[in-house]
Amino acid sequence: MREVEATIRGMHGELLRRVEVFRSLADAVGALTVPELAGRIDRIRRFLTEELVPHARAEDRVLYPAVERAVDGDLAVRLMGRDHLELSRLAQELDLLRGTLRGEALTRWQASAIRRVLYGLYSILGLHLAKEDELILPLVDGALDGREARALLAALEEAEHPVLPY
Helix, strand or coil: CCHHHHHHHHHHHHHHHHHHHHHHHHHHHHCHHHHHHHHHHHHHHHHHHHHHHHHHHHHHHHHHHHHHHHHHCCCCHHHHHHHHHHHHHHHHHHHHHHHCCCCCCCCHHHHHHHHHHHHHHHHHHHHHHHHHHHHHHHHHHHHHHHHHHHHHHHHHHHCCCCCCCC
């Protein structure tokens, strides 16, 4: 059954398209005004907190336990979870750097640090999604029957987009 793999690859494709902004913003640091840079960083921070972090949490809660069952161990899960920790650390660092943006000009230190964090987020996320697509998803799909695959996809959807009470 390839339903899980196809669905999650679709999610990843959309995330990768959105993450391209990280690299292009890193390239533009120094050419933008401080207010322009701050606004673009704010959009990236919203993406990280509202979309990427919920996706990672959903994987931690739903996808990775299925991986553990498929490979009868947790090494792959721990390796992928370490990527999530590094992405969270860099997101926190970006928050701190955003807090330093005041005035009309970036310092050399700010420009360098912001570029480093944005390129880091871009690189780690791209590699992480590639590892999932190429290594993790085929393991999971091969280990699930149709009922399990549907349940996993429903749980991932709920974890990413919980139904909130009004």
